[in-house]
Amino acid sequence: MFGITMAASGDEFVAPGPNSFDFDAVPLFNLGGLAVTKPMVQLLLGALIVFVFFYAAARRATLVPGRLQFAGESAYGMVRNSVGRDIIGSHDFLRFVPYLVTLFFFILVNNAFASIPGIQFPTFSRASMAYALAGLSWVIYNAVGIKKHGFLGYLKLQSVPSGVSPVMYPLLVPLEFFSNILVRPVTLALRLFANMFAGHLLLILFSTGGLFLIEYGGIGYVAGPLAWVLAIAISFLELLVQFLQAYVFTLLNAMYISGALADEH
Amino acid sequence: MEGSLNMVGYGLAAIGPGVGIGLIFAAYISGVARQPEAQGRLQSIAILGFALAEALAIIGIALAFVL
Amino acid sequence: MQNLIFLAEGTEPTEGGHAPENPLGFVPVEAALSLVVFGLLFFLIWKFVAPRFEQTFAERTQAIEGGIAAAESKQAEADAKLAELEKQLADARHEAARIREEAREQGAAIIAEMREQAQAESQRIVEHGKTQIEAERQQAVTSLRAEVGALATGLAGRIVGESLEDEARQSRVVDRFLSELEAQNGTSAGSVN
Numbered sequence: 001m002f003g004i005t006m007a008a009s010g011d012e013f014v015a016p017g018p019n020s021f022d023f024d025a026v027p028l029f030n031l032g033g034l035a036v037t038k039p040m041v042q043l044l045l046g047a048l049i050v051f052v053f054f055y056a057a058a059r060r061a062t063l064v065p066g067r068l069q070f071a072g073e074s075a076y077g078m079v080r081n082s083v084g085r086d087i088i089g090s091h092d093f094l095r096f097v098p099y100l101v102t103l104f105f106f107i108l109v110n111n112a113f114a115s116i117p118g119i120q121f122p123t124f125s126r127a128s129m130a131y132a133l134a135g136l137s138w139v140i141y142n143a144v145g146i147k148k149h150g151f152l153g154y155l156k157l158q159s160v161p162s163g164v165s166p167v168m169y170p171l172l173v174p175l176e177f178f179s180n181i182l183v184r185p186v187t188l189a190l191r192l193f194a195n196m197f198a199g200h201l202l203l204i205l206f207s208t209g210g211l212f213l214i215e216y217g218g219i220g221y222v223a224g225p226l227a228w229v230l231a232i233a234i235s236f237l238e239l240l241v242q243f244l245q246a247y248v249f250t251l252l253n254a255m256y257i258s259g260a261l262a263d264e265h
Numbered sequence: 266m267e268g269s270l271n272m273v274g275y276g277l278a279a280i281g282p283g284v285g286i287g288l289i290f291a292a293y294i295s296g297v298a299r300q301p302e303a304q305g306r307l308q309s310i311a312i313l314g315f316a317l318a319e320a321l322a323i324i325g326i327a328l329a330f331v332l
Numbered sequence: 333m334q335n336l337i338f339l340a341e342g343t344e345p346t347e348g349g350h351a352p353e354n355p356l357g358f359v360p361v362e363a364a365l366s367l368v369v370f371g372l373l374f375f376l377i378w379k380f381v382a383p384r385f386e387q388t389f390a391e392r393t394q395a396i397e398g399g400i401a402a403a404e405s406k407q408a409e410a411d412a413k414l415a416e417l418e419k420q421l422a423d424a425r426h427e428a429a430r431i432r433e434e435a436r437e438q439g440a441a442i443i444a445e446m447r448e449q450a451q452a453e454s455q456r457i458v459e460h461g462k463t464q465i466e467a468e469r470q471q472a473v474t475s476l477r478a479e480v481g482a483l484a485t486g487l488a489g490r491i492v493g494e495s496l497e498d499e500a501r502q503s504r505v506v507d508r509f510l511s512e513l514e515a516q517n518g519t520s521a522g523s524v525n
Contacts, residue, residue, distance in 0.1 A: 058384040098378040128362040187320040
């Protein structure tokens, strides 16, 4: 796969590592001096798939939905109702719905690329892409909070815990500020990245390891297929993780927004 | 066999969040079992707690790579 | 062999002389690209998808609520009709009671009238009987008066005819006449003189 195969070369097994994710070494093509790599193409492809699906579903929206429209509505409605309305609250969730829907399905499709044959690479195992989305989330929920409460009001909302005696403030205020303002985007980005990265690493390890064992012969004829069976099992686990990470990313975004919108206690 | 001590450290560091996440979801499951109608409220709280506990593991993996 | 020390310096470069990168490293091009692509996708969803779905949802809700409203108006109509019918029924009952009362009063009045009439009739009959009796008495008196004359004449003839034969018999006849006369006087006093 694009020259970064970790398959057995020679007689030593080369374990997959961070290099399996280094696509800068092998750009697909150059576009005006910019090396276009596989994850970048995937990003565009993912966005295209999401938009085409929703556009086709919404293009001829009727009161009684057809099959495609029903699928689109269910997908849209799931994020709209179970994430948007239930978390942010029915008062002002509507203006965040397009953002949450875009976020969820963009991440979901890009995660699912890890399991689609021929692509088999989760886009967000490139940390920079996860950084970008987490940074955007950080800007959005802070902007929403500052717009509603004012800068100082928002700082107070996020860093002064309610129901605690002021004696504890010196200890708690920096902690709250640290966890609500500084740590959130980092964990948001790294959670997505680390899950995708680790899952993909596991899959490579079991597939290439199985191949190496079979080529090695001897006990490898037993252990190799076993490794491949495990690789298949892990693929199914990864399908769950892909969905879960997209969901958690969107859910946390909604929670942060609802926390920023919350009234003073 | 070569490797980095960082990864061993990360493995040890992941024990704590692992136990924490397990406790959170255990409490969530028993909460839902006792009061199924509270699932909606409990779910968001559980996910929030899960995110907070997992943050530790995530910081761990970041440090494992960076240090 | 490639090892897992990611930042260790001096690891052999991968293909193309490219230095191994930290998987957590920040690649500006990728970050910028994902922001742009995400922004573009967000714009398209916000512009073309969300409004249509929301509109469809709203229309559907409205259709359902419209149905509910129609059903509610029908229900209200039915309720109103029922109330009206009940009111009519109550009116009818009231009317019937009134009529019954009236009839009872009327019946009582009729009975009273009848009784009065009957009383008047009986009085009239009694009156009639009395006058008839009086008339008959008058008639009897007049016919008696005529008879007394004849009797007197008869008696006188008899007295004259028998006086010679029997003195005692003559006195008996006179006595009898007188007692007869007395008895007649007792029954109708003052009318024969």
